[in-house]
Amino acid sequence: MKILLVEDDATTQEYIVKGFLEQGHSIETAADGQQGLMLATTGQFELLILDRMLPGLDGLKLLAALRATGDQTPVLILSALSHVDERVKGLRAGGDDYMTKPFAFSELLVRAEKLMQRGQSQPAKTDLRVGPLRMELLTRTVTLNEEELLLQPKEFLLLKYLMEHANQVVSRTLLFEAVWDYHFDPRTNVIDVHIAKLRRKFEDLGHGELIETIRGAGYRLRKGY
Amino acid sequence: MLIIGTLLLVLYRQLVTEQQAQVRQHLLSEAQRYQQLSLTVDRRAFAAQIRASDSRTALIAWQGGVEMVGSLTLMPENMPLLPNTREFPIFTGGPEKLHILTGGVVMTRYGPVLIATRTDHLAALIDKFVSAALTALALTIVLALVVGYLFSKGLLSRLVHYNRLSERIEKGYYNTRLPVSGKQDEFDLLAAQFNRVLDTLEHNLHAVRGVTDNIAHDMRTPLSHLRIGLEQLPYQPPERLAERCGELTDELDHCLATFNAMLSLTRIEEGQQALELQPVSLHDLCADLREMAEALAEERQQTLTLETNEDYVVSGDKHLLFQALFNLVDNAIKYAGEGASICIRQRGGSIEISDNGPGIPEAAREKVFERLVRLDPSRHEQGSGLGLSMVKAILSRHHATINLTDNQPGLKVILNFPRA
Numbered sequence: 055m056k057i058l059l060v061e062d063d064a065t066t067q068e069y070i071v072k073g074f075l076e077q078g079h080s081i082e083t084a085a086d087g088q089q090g091l092m093l094a095t096t097g098q099f100e101l102l103i104l105d106r107m108l109p110g111l112d113g114l115k116l117l118a119a120l121r122a123t124g125d126q127t128p129v130l131i132l133s134a135l136s137h138v139d140e141r142v143k144g145l146r147a148g149g150d151d152y153m154t155k156p157f158a159f160s161e162l163l164v165r166a167e168k169l170m171q172r173g174q175s176q177p178a179k180t181d182l183r184v185g186p187l188r189m190e191l192l193t194r195t196v197t198l199n200e201e202e203l204l205l206q207p208k209e210f211l212l213l214k215y216l217m218e219h220a221n222q223v224v225s226r227t228l229l230f231e232a233v234w235d236y237h238f239d240p241r242t243n244v245i246d247v248h249i250a251k252l253r254r255k256f257e258d259l260g261h262g263e264l265i266e267t268i269r270g271a272g273y274r275l276r277k278g279y
Numbered sequence: 280m281l282i283i284g285t286l287l288l289v290l291y292r293q294l295v296t297e298q299q300a301q302v303r304q305h306l307l308s309e310a311q312r313y314q315q316l317s318l319t320v321d322r323r324a325f326a327a328q329i330r331a332s333d334s335r336t337a338l339i340a341w342q343g344g345v346e347m348v349g350s351l352t353l354m355p356e357n358m359p360l361l362p363n364t365r366e367f368p369i370f371t372g373g374p375e376k377l378h379i380l381t382g383g384v385v386m387t388r389y390g391p392v393l394i395a396t397r398t399d400h401l402a403a404l405i406d407k408f409v410s411a412a413l414t415a416l417a418l419t420i421v422l423a424l425v426v427g428y429l430f431s432k433g434l435l436s437r438l439v440h441y442n443r444l445s446e447r448i449e450k451g452y453y454n455t456r457l458p459v460s461g462k463q464d465e466f467d468l469l470a471a472q473f474n475r476v477l478d479t480l481e482h483n484l485h486a487v488r489g490v491t492d493n494i495a496h497d498m499r500t501p502l503s504h505l506r507i508g509l510e511q512l513p514y515q516p517p518e519r520l521a522e523r524c525g526e527l528t529d530e531l532d533h534c535l536a537t538f539n540a541m542l543s544l545t546r547i548e549e550g551q552q553a554l555e556l557q558p559v560s561l562h563d564l565c566a567d568l569r570e571m572a573e574a575l576a577e578e579r580q581q582t583l584t585l586e587t588n589e590d591y592v593v594s595g596d597k598h599l600l601f602q603a604l605f606n607l608v609d610n611a612i613k614y615a616g617e618g619a620s621i622c623i624r625q626r627g628g629s630i631e632i633s634d635n636g637p638g639i640p641e642a643a644r645e646k647v648f649e650r651l652v653r654l655d656p657s658r659h660e661q662g663s664g665l666g667l668s669m670v671k672a673i674l675s676r677h678h679a680t681i682n683l684t685d686n687q688p689g690l691k692v693i694l695n696f697p698r699a
Contacts, residue, residue: 137552247575270528
């Protein structure tokens with residue numbers, strides 16, 4: 055899968071390129087707006103990662119110009135501006151997702167893969183399986199080794215997100231967005247507390263270790279024990 | 280001055296016109312008398328009547344044959360027919376030899392008769408009036424100049440004083456205030472307003488100083504942890520390395536979050552952040568709030584209850600409003616202590632968040648809204664110290680009010696949203 059990264063800061067560019075290459079994606083780069091727009095309109099990309107502030111042509115203007123040509127490639131905006139209204143501006147200009155710098159690569163990866171999958175039509179899944187875990191989406195039942203886990207609605211959503219990204223590190227921000235429809239940094243351990251409750255239910259069935267805490271990054275659901 | 284001049288001029292004109300009208304009226308009635316007389320009496324009796332006429336009422340002259348009959352010895356030429364009149368001079372033998380008369384001619388059965396009256400006293404009156412008026416005008420001018428000079432000297436000295444004081448302020452003496460006299464004039468109003476601006480500025484300056492000190496304090500701890508951590512990183516055993524890096528990242532994220540919160544707060548307070556307005560149900564907000572915060576309360580063996588009554592929909596930014604409400608509940612959970620009961624009560628446009636913890640002393644209730652102010656001086660609880668400032672800024676952008684009251688025991692926070 056081919057990604058175009060338009061980013062003028064060399065350190066950030068290198069960090070992102072290295073990350074995607076390690077994950078087996080191919081990625082091209084542009085260091086300014088004009089070059090970015092040129093590449094975006096001539097090449098075939100599945101995802102554009104766009105810095106908000108670029109020399110030459112501002113990220114939002116580039117995006118508007120791209121959308122004006124009818125190009126519907128998913129766009130993820132990276133920005134040092136964290137205000138809620140900046141996010142709204144970015145999404146209104148045609149962005150599909152918005153991420154604030156500084157960020158962890160694991161979170162960028164999750165968001166990028168989600169946007170790239172959107173293009174492919176997948177049959178709607180009715181159940182999720184990760185190792186000994188099984189989630190029936192229609193009946194909302196979860197079993198671990200055939201034993202039922204009784205989950206509250208938000209715990210169900212948390213686990214669903216973890217299962218959809220099994221073996222990946224998901225940040226607290228991603229989990230927060232997946233479960234609650236509010237955009238803000240709660241500045242408190244609210245996600246940790248909900249995860250802890252979920253993990254206790256796993257522990258009751260003897261498998262608390264399935265949900266791993268990754269310090270400084272977030273959580274990861276292990277595929278097996 | 281101009282007004283006084285104009286008034287005097289008008290008065291003068293009126294006086295002259297009035298006098299002229301009187302003279303004309305007088306002459307006309309005399310003319311009528313002689314016209315009718317000429318119709319009823321014979322020529323000799325007419326001459327006799329003219330001769331007998333009182334020169335104080337009017338001067339009559341008639342060319343009766345060769346000689347002039349009446350007060351005048353000669354008929355001036357080009358006298359107009361009454362009611363038109365004209366002025367003409369005559370000589371008399373008296374002490375005041377020259378007199379000014381005003382008169383006209385009336386045609387009678389016995390020929391033209393001149394009817395005139397002395398108007399030089401009128402001219403004198405008008406002269407007197409004019410000189411009196413000029414004197415008055417001159418006096419007014421002088422008086423106005425003197426008063427104006429004294430007045431502007433007073434104003435100027437106040438302005439000079441103000442200017443000197445503002446130079447002091449420019450130099451950094453922000454406690455300088457302009458003097459306000461008891462006169463309550465425009466200058467006092469200006470000075471009072473200026474002083475209020477200075478009060479606000481001085482307060483803000485102090486606040487900024489306080490904030491800077493607090494930032495230094497808040498950032499020093501995590502930054503020094505980071506420094507120590509980085510310094511020791513090369514000596515960590517390889518298996519500890521990943522975890523240690525994670526811990527340091529957490530510390531760094533805390534610093535970044537504080538910076539972000541400060542920036543957002545400024546933007547919301549100054550109204551730079553555009554609100555994403557949409558209808559927001561207070562009932563739904565409170566229900567989500569409880570769902571999110573309940574796990575936090577459980578962790579501290581606290582109970583979190585929700586009471587709602589008649590939903591209320593406000594036009595607002597749901598993300599910001601939820602952030603504000605969550606912050607208040609989160610504070611209650613943090614500070615009410617283990618085992619406390621916390622209640623979210625929504626009734627119409629009013630939301631109360633109450634706890635039975637230690638509460639906030641009344642004297643400190645205003646202070647907690649200031650940036651980076653934390654009542655616990657050791658800053659034990661993790662947090663940016665910006666929460667309540669943010670809450671207040673968000674609520675004021677939504678025209679809602681917040682009050683902290685005593686829950687006896689504990690704290691009760693009351694929010695009131697305006698009627699839509």
